Amino acid sequence: MSIAPKPRSALLIVGHGSTQNPDSSAPYFEHAEQIRRRGLFAEVHCCFWKEEPSMREASYLFDSDEIYVVPDFISEGYFTQDVIPRELQLSGPTTVLRGKTFHYCLPVGVHPSMTDLILRRAKEVAPDADPAATTLIITGHGTGFNKNSTKAIHDQVALIAASGAGYAAVVAAFMEEAPFIADWDQLALTPNVVVVPFFISDGLHSYQDIPVLLGIETEIGPAASQREVFRHNPHSLRGKSLFYSSAIGTEPLIADVILDLIGDFDISHKITNEPVATIFPQSVEPLTSSQKLLHAIANGVHRIGEIEIGIVVSNDRLELNDQITKPTTETSDSNQRFSLCHAADVALRDANGAPGLTTYAGPGAAREIAAYAEDGTYRFLHAQRNLRRGWLLCLDTVEDLRLALDQFYPACVGLWLAQQDASLEVEHLRDKLQRQSGMYQRVRSLSNEALQELVPLTCSSAVPCARHLLWQVDADTPLLPSAASHRRGLPDDVPAAAAIPLLCREACNHWVAECLAAAKAAKSATPVSQ
Incomplete structure (x- = not known):
């Protein structure tokens, strides 16, 4: 089945992911890229259970008001019937949430092909x-x-x-x-x-x-x-x-299966091709997230995490020998081209020919660059402060820049923009744990004291993460002072106004896994009544 283009709609592919193996999420990104190249949707993104961005962060990836959600799962089971609807806050086949309409399709594995x-x-x-x-x-x-x-x-x-x-x-x-x-x-x-x-x-x-x-x-x-x-x-x-x-x-044909499932959903639920769009006068139509990002760059933002953002000064397609500059208000043309590199490699980037840097092109390369640290460790949390050096990523549009940044720091641009317009929703740790099910429901039993002890261990020691923790234990219980709770998600070597902060709106699923381990350990240590 072929579907008509949906230029006002977006596609969200939901996968499982892994904290141990990057190949677990590779097919989802490949399916997304195949569909993105066809130009059928305004936006195409992925989210995961075990990786970033999480399902609760997914809405911050999108500008579109209509989003088709396809579980890239093999069966209708625990994840597709319980976990995904819970995490995306879906109440049925179609859910309207925070001004966006979500259509929840069948999982890939039930397709006849x-x-x-x-x-x-x-x-x-x-x-x-x-x-x-x-x-x-x-x-x-x-x-x-x-x-x-x-x-x-x-x-x-x-x-x-x-x-x-x-x-x-x-x-x-x-x-x-x-x-x-x-x-x-x-x-x-x-x-x-x-x-x-x-x-x-x-x-x-x-x-x-x-x-x-x-x-x-x-x-x-x-x-x-x-x-x-x-x-x-x-x-x-x-x-x-x-x-x-x-x-x-x-199989590459899974991308076609995803599109078939969307077409089947439209037929089953009598969805017309064009959603009802909000009509804005030309003077007040809201900016897209890419336009907001471009405006921020034009006003001096040039850093996010360990990454330096550069603007390419050239009238032609981006080439390695083009001059790269820091953003200024004079470089706000929507046709600007961009570069990304490790902040520690700026001097190499600015040298003639960028000696010692391997050049990549296009947002898809960002995932390859971000996957492993220098020592070969899989970076399942992208805000870990161990991004490898020695690369230069060239991007032709601000849309490509946004896609690349979402590979390096998933959803962080959207979270930052939401914080700026006061639409960012923070979920405290106790709320996160209370909604867990299956084998994870035992994390609900952990005391506040146990959770406070886990914060510096999980967020600073075991996996040093640079994100600013916006959440507390609960609405009335702030986090105790620690290296983790004091972070602000900003680099130390540039002014705060020149950087996009790395924000943590809720504890990640790695955190929940650590809570599960702690709950199991606590149960094992409890004496059995005689």
Whole structure:
């Protein structure tokens, strides 16, 4: 299905993400970029459960008043029916919130094309295996929180078994519920076994957990990208030939699936192509966030976190040898081009030819630059003060600049602009913890004293984060003085008026994970009553 352009609407792709592996979020950004290039929406962004920007920060990414939300998840289950609606504050298929209309679409994994994608992936990984002598195993996570979490996989098993694909058997298996993927050789009676992970991304599960459960690996390895696990098929294990594929969601055609789901939503809910738009007289039409950013730069803003913003003085397309200057009120043309570099590399940037700096172009490169620190550590929190040096990013428009900054410091420009116009909503820690569910609901039991102790440990020591904490324990309980609570999200070497502050409107999900660990430790330390 092809959908008509929606120039007044935006698309939000929601993913799971990971604090341990950047490949977990890679497909979501790829799907977003594919759709962005087609020019169908005014804006296209991603948000995550485990990464930044969080779902509660997502609305600060958008100017559009109408936003289509597509869960880039594999099933209708715990996350799509409980977590995402809760975090985005959605009350049904269409929700109006703070002047914006959100349309909540079905998850990617329930689309009919998933069957063909699974069969294609199975054929790619085992092209010479006779289907009649092969068992196809579709594997997923499994969870006790929502029975629908496994329904999509069971549905695919039934569809493929009835499709005439010719496999001797098609079975479902899971990591955390029966039938278990660790028992794959007992589930398959054939000499050949093909395992296709029914996940959106190749991350922690498909690189590490499942290979160990299958016996391909003997222990969980490092968290970085491990695509080698897919390059040694077949594996001779337990008397069988085992073929292991990458996750189904890495297929480029998922972008088309996302668009189909939006088209299906419009048909099902009788949504017209053009939303009812607010009409402003030409003189009072509000500025877009990119225009506000441009205005701020023209008035001297040139720093955000560890990044220096430069304006390129050139009448042509940005080139490496163009002169780069600090922003001034004389450089406010909407056709300006921009550069970004590490603040410690400004002297190299300004030298002829930018010696020692690797040049990148376009906002997509920002994610690559920001992913790892100098020592190879994955920067799952982007406000950590360990951004690597040695790069120069060239950007042709202020819109590209905004996209790049949202990769370096997710949603921070939008949070800052919202703070300026007094529309920024802060959520205190106790409110954040009280809405947690599933295995995280035990964090509600932590005392205020325990939470106060976690602030400097989580925000300063374990993962040094530069954001300004706007939240308290609750509305009546401010944070105790500490290095974390005293931060203002601003660099020390430039005036405050010259920098965009890094703001923290609520505790991140890494914080919640640390609370869970503390709650478990507290329970373990509690003596059992005799």
